[in-house]
Structure formats: C-alpha cells, structure tokens
Amino acid sequence: xxxxxxxxxxxxxxxxxxxxxxxxxxxxxxxxxxxxxxxxxxxxxxxxxxxxxxxxxxxxxxxxxxxxxxxxxxxxxxxxxxxxxxxxxxxxxxxxxxxxxxxxxxxxxxxxxxxxxxxxxxxxxxxxxxxxxxxxxxxxxxxxxxxxxxxxxxxxxxxxxxxxxxxxxxxxxxxxxxxxxxxxxxxxxxxxxxxxxxxxxxxxxxxxxxxxxxxxxxxxxxxxxxxxxxxxxxxxxxxxxxxxxxxxxxxxxxxxxxxxxxxxxxxxxxxxxxxxxxxxxxxxxxxxxxxxxxxxxxxxxxxxxxxxxxxxxxxxxxxxxxxxxxxxxxxxxx
Amino acid sequence: xxxxxxxxxxxxxxxxxxxxxxxxxxxxxxxxxxxxxxxxxxxxxxxxxxxxxxxxxxxxxxxxxxxxxxxxxxxxxxxxxxxxxxxxxxxxxxxxxxxxxxxxxxxxxxxxxxxxxxxxxxxxxxxxxxxxxxxxxxxxxxxxxxxxxxxxxxxxxxxxxxxxxxxxxxxxxxxxxxxxxxxxxxxxxxxxxxxxxxxxxxxxxxxxxxxxxxxxxxxxxxxxxxxxxxxxxxxxxxxxxxxxxxxxxxxxxxxxxxxxxxxxxxxxxxxxxxxxxxxxxx
Numbered sequence: 001x002x003x004x005x006x007x008x009x010x011x012x013x014x015x016x017x018x019x020x021x022x023x024x025x026x027x028x029x030x031x032x033x034x035x036x037x038x039x040x041x042x043x044x045x046x047x048x049x050x051x052x053x054x055x056x057x058x059x060x061x062x063x064x065x066x067x068x069x070x071x072x073x074x075x076x077x078x079x080x081x082x083x084x085x086x087x088x089x090x091x092x093x094x095x096x097x098x099x100x101x102x103x104x105x106x107x108x109x110x111x112x113x114x115x116x117x118x119x120x121x122x123x124x125x126x127x128x129x130x131x132x133x134x135x136x137x138x139x140x141x142x143x144x145x146x147x148x149x150x151x152x153x154x155x156x157x158x159x160x161x162x163x164x165x166x167x168x169x170x171x172x173x174x175x176x177x178x179x180x181x182x183x184x185x186x187x188x189x190x191x192x193x194x195x196x197x198x199x200x201x202x203x204x205x206x207x208x209x210x211x212x213x214x215x216x217x218x219x220x221x222x223x224x225x226x227x228x229x230x231x232x233x234x235x236x237x238x239x240x241x242x243x244x245x246x247x248x249x250x251x252x253x254x255x256x257x258x259x260x261x262x263x264x265x266x267x268x269x270x271x272x273x274x275x276x277x278x279x280x281x282x283x284x285x286x287x288x289x290x291x292x293x294x295x296x297x298x299x300x301x302x303x304x305x306x307x308x309x310x311x312x313x314x315x316x317x318x319x320x321x322x323x324x325x326x327x328x329x330x331x332x333x334x
Numbered sequence: 335x336x337x338x339x340x341x342x343x344x345x346x347x348x349x350x351x352x353x354x355x356x357x358x359x360x361x362x363x364x365x366x367x368x369x370x371x372x373x374x375x376x377x378x379x380x381x382x383x384x385x386x387x388x389x390x391x392x393x394x395x396x397x398x399x400x401x402x403x404x405x406x407x408x409x410x411x412x413x414x415x416x417x418x419x420x421x422x423x424x425x426x427x428x429x430x431x432x433x434x435x436x437x438x439x440x441x442x443x444x445x446x447x448x449x450x451x452x453x454x455x456x457x458x459x460x461x462x463x464x465x466x467x468x469x470x471x472x473x474x475x476x477x478x479x480x481x482x483x484x485x486x487x488x489x490x491x492x493x494x495x496x497x498x499x500x501x502x503x504x505x506x507x508x509x510x511x512x513x514x515x516x517x518x519x520x521x522x523x524x525x526x527x528x529x530x531x532x533x534x535x536x537x538x539x540x541x542x543x544x545x546x547x548x549x550x551x552x553x554x555x556x557x558x559x560x561x562x563x564x565x566x567x568x569x570x571x572x573x574x575x576x577x578x579x580x581x582x583x584x585x586x587x588x589x590x591x592x593x594x595x596x597x598x599x600x601x602x603x604x605x606x607x608x609x610x611x612x613x614x615x616x
Contacts, residue, residue, distance in 0.1 A: 088517055123506050125467070126521045128589050129555035140588050147588060152355035155402065171403070192512055210355075210364075210399045211406065213458025213465060214506045221462055255514040323512055325446075 028286065035296025036305050041269035042066055043276045044309035045316065048245050048264050055103030055264070059241065060110060062266035065309040068239070074112035079148075079179035080104060083186045083202050083243075084119045086254050087133035093246050093258040095130075096187050098139040100243045100264070104185060105143050118175060120150030120205050122215050123254075127151065148175045151209035162233035164226035164293065167218075170234045171211040184240040184270060188277050189248035190256060192323045194224050195288040195331045196281070197253050198274040199240035203231045225290040232270060232298055240273050241266045244280060249320035263316050271299035272306045278331075279303070282319035287330030336583040337603045340596040341376055344369045348382040353593045354400075361386055363397045363409035368597035370416040375604035380420055387413050388425050394435070395428030406459040407432070408468050414475030430479055433472050434486055438464025448510025454486075455493035465507040466497055466522045473529030482532060494526050495538055502541025518542075520549050524561025531568035543569055554582045555589075560598030567605040575606035 044065045046058050063069070082096035101117060108115040117140065124130050127149045131137040140147055153173035160167050176182060184199040191197035204216055204227070212218045219227040242265040250256040261280060267273035271294040275285035285291045285301050295301045322328045347353040353365045370383035390397045396407035414429035438457035443450065455469030469490050476487050497507050503518025504526045510516070523542055530539060546562050550573050553559040559582055566573045579599050589595075 086517065086519075124519055124521070125506075126519070126555050126557040129520070129553070129558045132555055137587060145588075149356075152592075152594075154354065154358060155400065157403075209458075210362075211403065211459075213406070213408075213462065214467065215465075217457070217462040217465070218459050251512060251514050255511075255516070325512075 028292065029302070032286070032292055032295045033302055033304075036300040036302055037296075039296060039300040040305055040307060041267060041272035041300050042307045042309055043265065043267040043269075043273050045276065045280070045311045045313065046264045046266065047262060047311050047316070049262050051097050051099040051245055055099060056106045056110075058264055059104055059107040059266070062241070062264065062310070063107065063111065066266060066268065068111070068268075070111045072111075073108065073181070076113045076180035077178075078108050078113045078115040078181040078183060079176060080108075080115050080117050080183050080185055081202060081206060082117065082119060082136070083197075083205065083253075084121055084127075084130050084134055084136065086121075086123050087130055088254075091258075092134070093187070093248050093256075094254050095134050095136075096185050096243045097245065098135045100241070100245070101136065101185060102139040102143050104183070104241055105145055113181070116146040116148060118148040118150050118173070118206070120153075120173065120208055122204055122209075125151065125209060125214050148173075150176065150206050153208060155208055155211060158234055160230050160234065162230050162297070164229050165219075165222035167222060167230065170230065171208060172234065173206060173208055176206050176235065181238045182235060184237055184242075186240065186242050187247065188242050188244040188261060188265070188281065189252035190250060190281065190283075190320050190322045191252045192325075193220075193327070194228070194290065195322065195328050196274065196278050196283060196285075196291075198242055198277045199237070199270045200228050200232050200274050200290060200294070203228070203235055203237070206235060207231065225288075225293055228290040229293045229298065232294070237270055239266070239268050240270050242273065242277055244277065247281070247320070249281075249322070251323050257321075259318065259320055261316060261318060263311065269299040271295065271301050275301035275303075276306060276308070276313065279313050280317050282317055282334060283322065283331040284334045287328070287333060336580050337376065337600050340583065340600045341373060341378055343591060344373060344593055344596050344600070345378060347593055348386075353383070355594065356590055356592050360401060361390075362593075363387065363390055363399055364412055365593035365597065366390075367409060367412035367416040368601065369593055371419055372597040372600035372604070374416075374419055375601055380416075384416060384420055384422060384425075387416065388422070391425060391428060395430070395432030396436070397429070407436075408456075408458050408471065411456070411468065411471035411475040415471075415478050418475070418478045426479055430476065430481060433476060434484065436460065437486070438462065438469070440464075446512055447508065448515070449508060450496045453489065453493040453496055455490045463507075464493055466494065466504045467506070467525050469494055470522075470525035470529035474525075477529070477532060491530060491533055494530060495536065498526070498538040498542060501545070502538070502543075503545040504542070518545055520546060520553060520558040521561045524558070524563075524565040527565035528561070528568050531565070539569070543571055547571055547573065551578065553578065554585065556582055556592075556595035556599050560595075560602040563602040564598075564605060567602075575602060579603050579606075
C-alpha cells in the first residue's frame with residue numbers, strides 16, 4: 001500500500017462528510033465510478049421465505065449461480081463466521097439463525113469441504129453461553145460441527161497494509177489465518193453507528209477479545225468504518241452468505257426490531273454483497289461510509305458494476321427504519 | 335468428584351507447559367493466575383503457575399495476556415489476586431504499582447450514552463475507555479491486597495455503580511446507547527459484584543444480586559456460571575453451587591476443555607458454601 005493510496009483514501013473519507021449533508025453526492029458517485037473502472041462482481045439474491053425452508057438446497061443453488069464448485073472446495077477447511085452478538089429471550093433476529101449456519105455447513109460438505117464455525121463475540125466474553133442461548137449449540141451437535149472461540153485463540157500479528165486506521169499491525173486469530181476459505185455469515189441489519197451491518201462489519205467478530213477487549217473499543221476508537229476496511233483488507237474473505245430471511249431495522253445491531261426480507265444473499269465479493277443488501281433495505285450504500293471507502297479497493301459497490309443473479313432487488317426490497325441521527329441520514333438519500 | 339478432575343487437569347497442564355487457552359501449548363496469564371487461585375484454594379501446589387507468572391512480569395509490573403504479545407496487560411489484576419493469595423509480596427507489589435499507574439481514558443459526556451463517561455476505572459487495552467470487567471478484576475486484586483481504600487479504588491467503585499443497569503446487573507459497560515437500555519450479562523455482573531464485595535449494600539447491588547439469583551440456575555457455561563457463583567458466595571447468597579458445577583462439567587457437549595473454565599469452576603466450588611451472615615450466626 002503506497003502512501004499516496006492511503007492519502008487518497010483518507011481524502012475520500014473527508015469528502016464523504018459532504019454526502020451526509022446531501023450536497024456533492026453526484027461528485028462522489030462519479031469519483032467512485034472512476035475508481036471502480038473495470039471492477040465487476042456477481043451477487044445472488046435467493047428467495048427463502050422462512051427458516052423451515054430447504055435452506056441447504058437454496059445455498060447449493062446460489063453456489064451454482066456463482067460458479068462455486070466441488071473442484072474449488074474439495075478438502076478445504078472452511079471457516080464459517082456467523083454473527084453472534086448477544087442473546088435475548090424471544091429476539092432471535094439479533095443473530096444469524098442457527099438453521100442458516102447448519103444449511104451452509106451441509107452445503108459446503110456436499111462440495112467436499114470441511115466446514116467449522118468460528119466467532120469472537122464483541123459484547124459477551126462467554127462464547128458458550130451465547131451458543132447455548134442462541135440455539136447454535138444444538139446445530140453444532142446436530143451437524144457434528146466444531147466451534148472455535150476466536151476471542152481466545154492463538155494469535156498472529158500482521159501488518160495493517162491498508163492503513164486507514166492508525167494501527168500499525170492487526171492481531172488476528174491463528175485459526176482464521178490458517179483456514180483455506182473464510183466465509184462471512186452475517187445477519188442483514190441496520191447499525192446505530194455504522195448504518196449497515198452485514199458481511200464486512202461481521203469481521204469485527206474475528207478480532208480477538210483478549211487483545212482488543214469487550215466491546216472491541218480499540219476498533220471503535222480508531223473509527224468503525226476505517227476499522228471495517230482495514231480488517232477486511234487483512235482477512236481477505238472468500239465468500240459471504242447473508243441471512244436476510246428476517247433482518248433487523250431501527251436500533252441495530254442488538255436493540256432493533258425484526259424485519260422480514262425473505263432471502264439469502266450470496267457472493268464472493270463482500271463490498272458488492274453489502275451494497276446489494278443496503279439496496280434490499282431501501283438504503284443508500286454510499287451512506288454507509290465503509291462502502292465508499294472499500295469501493296475500487298476491495299470491490300465494486302456501484303449498481304452498474306454488480307451483476308445481479310437470482311431474484312431482482314426490486315421484488316424483495318423493503319424500507320428499513322434507521323435511527324435518526326446526523327451520521328445515519330445519508331443512508332436515506334435514495 | 336468433578337472438582338478433583340478439574341484440579342488434576344490443571345496440575346497436569348502446568349507440569350506439561352500446556353496452559354494456553356483450550357489447553358494449547360504454552361501459557362496464558364489468565365489461565366496461570368486463575369489456575370493458581372483454584373489449586374491454592376484446594377490446597378494443591380501453585381508454584382509452577384506462579385513462577386511462570388513472575389517470569390512474564392514486565393519492568394513496570396504488568397503482565398501481558400499472552401507471551402507472544404507485549405500488550406495488552408489486563409491479566410495483571412488477576413495475577414495480583416493470585417500473588418497476594420499465595421503471599422508472593424514482591425510480585426504483588428509490582429502488580430499494584432502497575433494497576434495504580436494505569437487507568438481507562440475518560441471521554442466527554444454524550445447524550446447518546448447513558449453512563450458517565452468521565453468516570454475512571456480500568457481498561458482492557460491502554461489508552462481506551464474504562465469497562466466493567468477490567469475494573470472489576472482490578473478491584474478484586476487491589477481489595478485482596480488491602481488497597482480498597484485507595485483513591486483509585488474509590489473511583490473504580492463509583493464507575494462500576496454508575497454503569498449498573500437500572501434493572502440490576504451489568505453488561506460489558508454501557509447502560510443506555512441512544513434511546514435503548516441494554517441487557518445485563520451474568521459473567522460481567524458476577525465480576526462487578528465480586529469487585530464490589532465489601533462495599534456497603536446499595537439498591538444497585540441488591541438488584542444485581544436478585545438478577546444473578548434468578549439467572550444462575552439456568553447457567554451451564556463455565557465462565558458465566560463460575561463468576562455468578564463466586565459473586566453470590568461473596569455476598570452471602572445461597573445457590574445450588576455444587577449441583578450446577580457438576581452439571582456443567584459432566585455435560586460439556588461440544589465444548590472443549592479449557593484451563594480458564596476449569597480454574598473458575600474449581601474456584602467457585604471452593605467457595606460454594608456461603609459463610610453465615612452476622613445476623614444468621616448463633
């Protein structure tokens with residue numbers, strides 16, 4: 001990462017302040033289009049009415065649409081990273097649903113891969129309590145899936161090459177670094193600080209709590225959006241499957257309300273997938289600052305550069321409520 | 335007896351240098367400190383764990399979380415507790431110096447947050463905000479070392495009480511974010527209440543003990559269960575401790591053995607019978 005690239009991204013970040021006021025959005029869109037010159041990605045939106053649907057078959061259909069085949073996956077150790085934040089009785093929309101995790105694991109096994117589940121919760125240190133209360137532990141049992149607590153894993157220090165934060169190095173779990181494939185399994189939610197939380201923000205949950213604390217305050221202090229980009233650049237995830245069967249609107253990521261969207265969203269490129277999810281939520285992807293920061297660097301986010309497979313966005317899109325603060329208003333400029 | 339199984343597993347791990355998290359090779363400061371406390375509480379040898387902890391202690395008295403990392407050094411509080419319990423005064427004194435020299439960073443108050451962000455406790459990582467668990471750990475260690483009256487401990491107590499949720503209990507350290515009150519967690523509530531043990535009873539503590547008593551019987555996860563039991567015992571509240579510990583150990587499901595889990599459960603078992611309160615004494 002050259003200094004000039006770092007500086008240009010920082011300049012973009014400063015420029016994004018203009019979006020929040022509504023002025024200059026056209027200019028930024030033009031800039032992003034230029035940055036994405038030649039970048040393309042495919043994202044598949046698959047209808048899934050509820051958690052009793054044949055989700056494994058739906059995931060396999062998504063793999064087919066996106067050209068994910070056995071030859072690519074046989075024998076690979078695949079890390080599945082769900083979004084397990086907290087648990088609360090009667091509020092399963094906080095976390096990636098266990099049925100989705102189970103279906104994805106089984107689909108990867110169909111392609112000859114060896115999946116396992118890994119998470120490092122940002123709020124609760126006791127991973128096993130979250131697994132028990134969320135029902136995930138039953139899915140692990142049912143599918144004989146191993147779970148790795150990334151908060152307490154051995155660690156590896158890697159240089160922070162993208163350098164949007166001031167962190168010289170990032171501390172990553174050894175299990176993550178050694179996995180052959182890293183797959184984000186987020187819940188589609190609004191987020192009271194980041195605007196949108198989906199496949200990319202989900203990777204806050206790979207940063208080991210023993211090094212970053214609970215909540216992972218170092219990352220918030222360095223800037224949520226900048227941290228999201230730095231972490232994703234370092235992790236270089238291979239795939240994402242977002243649980244949009246029931247999402248969350250309002251005061252996400254934990255206190256919001258359930259919002260049925262009726263779909264799974266799949267893709268190899270995470271900025272493209274998150275931008276699609278924002279559009280499914282009726283929100284402007286450019287209002288979630290980490291997405292324009294990722295544009296042209298980690299992937300495309302502009303609609304014209306994302307090839308849509310499966311169901312058209314317009315068929316499923318629903319307007320998600322967002323908390324009304326200055327830092328979230330640009331999300332509604334659609 | 336399940337406690338003997340836990341203690342044997344811990345003792346073997348210290349002998350074989352396999353007390354990293356999940357009994358991986360190498361060590362972790364948290365496992366060494368809690369392991370020494372658990373072994374010591376049951377009359378077992380603690381020298382290997384404590385000697386190792388002392389080798390990890392840096393010039394400023396702090397102890398990093400893992401040998402491979404220079405920072406963060408939040409396990410220093412737990413090490414202080416272990417050193418003090420074993421009478422290792424010199425190592426304890428250095429840990430005290432470290433804790434009194436480090437604090438969480440206050441930030442300007444914001445209408446978006448319910449807590450008083452100017453109050454100072456302890457942080458997980460240097461130069462970040464104060465949070466419930468590291469403040470609870472520091473208070474436990476400093477109280478054990480006879481420093482409960484130190485100005486920093488008084489400020490830490492004030493911070494913890496400010497972060498207590500209106501309905502009782504603590505989460506990681508926020509109360510309200512924007513318009514919603516957050517939810518309590520058993521483990522953080524246990525740590526906070528243990529850090530406050532010895533303080534006068536106030537409604538926030540009473541409500542938090544009520545929350546733990548209502549929650550503890552549903553817990554199987556070792557960390558939440560153990561800190562809850564330790565706190566209830568410290569505040570002389572009854573709980574079916576041994577029954578719950580047995581269930582947790584005998585039905586781990588896919589949960590692999592971990593020295594921190596084993597140490598916490600064994601430590602909780604050592605304090606299972608609450609001492610009678612003064613009113614209950616004959």
